[in-house]
Amino acid sequence: xxIAVTGLGAVSGIGFGVSENIESLRTxxxxxGKPRFFQTTLDVPVSEVKATNAELAKRLNLNAERTxxxxxxxxxxxxxxxxxxxxxxxxxxxVGFISSTSVGGMDLxxxxxxDFRTDHSRGRLRMxxxxxxxxxxxxxxxxxGINGFVTTISTACSSAGNAIMLGARMLKYNMLDAVIAxxxxxLCKFTLNGFGSLMILDKEHCRPxxxxxxxxxxxxxxxxxxxxxxxxxxxKPYCLVTGYANANDAYHQTGCSPExxxxxxxxxxxxxxxxxxxxxxxxxxxxxxxxxxNDLSESAAIRRLFGDRVPPxxxxxxxxxxxxxxxxxxxxxxxxxxxxxxxxYPNLNFKSVDPAIGLSPETEFAEGRTIRNVLSNAFGFGGxxxxxxxxxxx
Amino acid sequence: MQPITITKSCQLKxxxxxxxxxxxxxxxxxxVTNASLRRRMSRIVKMGVACGLKCAEGLPSEExxxxxxxxxxxxxxxxxxxxxxxxxxxxRLLNPTPFIQSTFNTIGGQIALLRGIHSYNVTYVHRxxxxxxxxxxxxxxxxxxxxxxxxxxxxxxxxxxxxxQRRLGMTREYELGEGANFFVLNAxxxxxxxxxxxxxxxxxxxxxxxxxxEWIVGMAERNGIKTSDLCIVANCNAATADxxxxxxxxxxxxxxxxxxxxxTLTAGALDFAINxxxxxxxxxxxxxxHINHSLILLGRI
Numbered sequence: 001x002x003i004a005v006t007g008l009g010a011v012s013g014i015g016f017g018v019s020e021n022i023e024s025l026r027t028x029x030x031x032x033g034k035p036r037f038f039q040t041t042l043d044v045p046v047s048e049v050k051a052t053n054a055e056l057a058k059r060l061n062l063n064a065e066r067t068x069x070x071x072x073x074x075x076x077x078x079x080x081x082x083x084x085x086x087x088x089x090x091x092x093x094x095v096g097f098i099s100s101t102s103v104g105g106m107d108l109x110x111x112x113x114x115d116f117r118t119d120h121s122r123g124r125l126r127m128x129x130x131x132x133x134x135x136x137x138x139x140x141x142x143x144x145g146i147n148g149f150v151t152t153i154s155t156a157c158s159s160a161g162n163a164i165m166l167g168a169r170m171l172k173y174n175m176l177d178a179v180i181a182x183x184x185x186x187l188c189k190f191t192l193n194g195f196g197s198l199m200i201l202d203k204e205h206c207r208p209x210x211x212x213x214x215x216x217x218x219x220x221x222x223x224x225x226x227x228x229x230x231x232x233x234x235x236k237p238y239c240l241v242t243g244y245a246n247a248n249d250a251y252h253q254t255g256c257s258p259e260x261x262x263x264x265x266x267x268x269x270x271x272x273x274x275x276x277x278x279x280x281x282x283x284x285x286x287x288x289x290x291x292x293x294n295d296l297s298e299s300a301a302i303r304r305l306f307g308d309r310v311p312p313x314x315x316x317x318x319x320x321x322x323x324x325x326x327x328x329x330x331x332x333x334x335x336x337x338x339x340x341x342x343x344x345y346p347n348l349n350f351k352s353v354d355p356a357i358g359l360s361p362e363t364e365f366a367e368g369r370t371i372r373n374v375l376s377n378a379f380g381f382g383g384x385x386x387x388x389x390x391x392x393x394x
Numbered sequence: 395m396q397p398i399t400i401t402k403s404c405q406l407k408x409x410x411x412x413x414x415x416x417x418x419x420x421x422x423x424x425x426v427t428n429a430s431l432r433r434r435m436s437r438i439v440k441m442g443v444a445c446g447l448k449c450a451e452g453l454p455s456e457e458x459x460x461x462x463x464x465x466x467x468x469x470x471x472x473x474x475x476x477x478x479x480x481x482x483x484x485x486r487l488l489n490p491t492p493f494i495q496s497t498f499n500t501i502g503g504q505i506a507l508l509r510g511i512h513s514y515n516v517t518y519v520h521r522x523x524x525x526x527x528x529x530x531x532x533x534x535x536x537x538x539x540x541x542x543x544x545x546x547x548x549x550x551x552x553x554x555x556x557x558x559q560r561r562l563g564m565t566r567e568y569e570l571g572e573g574a575n576f577f578v579l580n581a582x583x584x585x586x587x588x589x590x591x592x593x594x595x596x597x598x599x600x601x602x603x604x605x606x607x608e609w610i611v612g613m614a615e616r617n618g619i620k621t622s623d624l625c626i627v628a629n630c631n632a633a634t635a636d637x638x639x640x641x642x643x644x645x646x647x648x649x650x651x652x653x654x655x656x657x658t659l660t661a662g663a664l665d666f667a668i669n670x671x672x673x674x675x676x677x678x679x680x681x682x683x684h685i686n687h688s689l690i691l692l693g694r695i
Contacts, residue, residue: 040485042485110477114481120557129562131467132466133468134520137520141598151524152527153516154468154519155502162516189485190476190477193493194490197489246514247512248503248514250510250511253494254490382499382506383503383515
């Protein structure tokens with residue numbers, strides 16, 4: 001059974017909507033800057049979506065008087081675009097919504113907590129009632145009018161990859177007729193300080209795969225794709241989802257093994273699901289967070305799988321930052337367009353090859369290439385590694 | 395959906411661990427021998443890891459093809475600890491441990507790490523349907539030919555979350571509960587009289603009594619089972635349970651399970667049903683806060 005991608009939606013620090021995102025990637029316009037939309041004393045670059053919550057609510061035609069978590073607003077923006085793009089009737093019973101997030105409504109909870117911590121009878125309840133991860137998912141599903149299966153996944157930075165994988169499997173098993181899958185995450189003090197405490201934030205603009213890379217930059221946003229069985233689509237599909245796999249590194253709660261065991265496992269198993277050989281992959285959208293550890297481990301896994309014939313690859317993290325629970329949602333959108341339009345995205349800020357890696361990513365935007373299959377990686381805390389493969393329709 | 399069997403069930407409530415319904419003594423120090431690792435673990439992580447490791451005991455790591463966990467609210471204790479440290483230390487020199495362990499997939503990740511399990515690993519975090527989502531995924535994994543899947547659910551009460559949920563009116567009907575449950579699922583019916591999951595369905599939003607009855611009858615019909623032959627495990631409030639008894643002619647007496655409320659309580663109801671229902675077909679009816687509903691149909695193989 002063939003699973004087709006029929007709709008795309010994305011919002012990130014480099015654009016509202018898919019075409020703005022691609023235009024930024026094409027022109028090399030990144031989203032990094034000092035934090036403007038949430039309060040922090042940390043002086044590190046982040047890729048924020050360039051709008052306040054009130055502006056986001058207005059763009060979405062929502063009642064601006066009400067309180068929404070930023071995670072929910074970003075998610076609704078991207079999911080709505082994806083549904084409109086696919087032209088599906090979401091009111092039908094077997095349309096599912098599978099979302100993912102790493103912190104849910106934490107942006108509101110931390111405001112609530114300031115009042116609550118010294119006196120548990122204080123703090124506005126509307127600032128904490130959207131704390132749980134399911135809250136943004138239910139909100140988006142309600143706004144879209146989805147009555148079918150709705151769920152939320154949270155496996156840190158690989159969350160959205162797993163949401164897409166679950167969606168594809170549920171279509172395959174005929175449990176759904178269409179599914180909107182991806183993820184959403186808003187920046188907040190909690191996450192920024194969390195990564196800060198791990199000392200993996202670069203104070204400068206991040207440099208994935210570069211010899212001088214010194215850590216990651218965080219970002220926010222949302223990305224969803226609509227999937228349907230290939231013979232049931234309304235519009236001409238972009239491409240197929242042919243491969244997916246999830247493996248565990250089982251090495252360390254936050255670090256990756258030097259041999260990239262989990263990454264090797266998820267990439268090879270994804271190829272197996274797709275029935276493809278390494279030589280069939282024409283481009284890899286790497287996880288490439290720009291931490292010394294991730295890029296070294298991921299490249300070790302790539303070398304193990306592809307030998308001396310490593311296909312063109314790049315990381316978009318220097319454009320949009322690491323968007324955590326949203327990352328594979330947004331990057332799946334980019335990967336889909338890479339297959340359908342032959343795009344290759346530049347890995348910004350790469351200047352010198354790391355001798356320990358010995359690989360150079362793509363640094364120029366390209367289009368019209370023949371890209372048969374794209375491999376897209378997302379790795380997370382807890383050793384959770386997920387790989388997806390998007391393929392051209394013959 | 396092809397039937398999947400549940401060959402082992404473990405539950406941890408307070409200090410009491412049960413394996414297949416029978417109490418078993420356990421020593422957490424023997425399960426997690428690394429003292430500094432134990433010290434770093436919060437209460438919910440200890441609960442989940444202990445229950446998960448006990449459930450996986452006896453299975454070689456390479457025969458565990460998936461670890462699927464569910465939690466409605468995740469590691470709240472560590473989340474609050476890290477939030478507090480951000481405020482108190484003004485965002486400077488923070489201890490990363492509570493942040494690391496606050497992620498929702500900590501327990502699944504820790505079990506994989508401690509047992510060296512490299513297979514499929516995912517965590518569901520969708521309110522009162524977290525466990526149901528995990529069960530659907532586990533059923534697909536088994537259908538995909540996976541040997542054994544470790545499926546678990548964990549939620550904890552913390553003083554802060556109890557105060558917040560009380561203020562939100564979420565404790566009007568029931569006091570809050572907590573617990574850890576794990577199961578081993580596979581395709582083969584090893585051992586006689588294993589429970590099998592035949593069907594599962596979920597709904598969100600308010601359900602009227604009529605809609606609930608129609609839903610139950612529909613599930614029984616599509617599985618070729620007479621509703622009168624069902625043993626009902628009512629993981630819903632007493633009024634709903636009474637109404638079901640009145641509306642459906644049941645041969646077996648319904649068992650009322652629900653005595654507390656937390657998002658993954660359905661996992662406790664499943665443990666209860668497996669170990670207490672002797673009828674051929676059991677239906678677990680769950681309701682979380684009247685917004686999340688599920689039906690789980692069990693059979694005997």
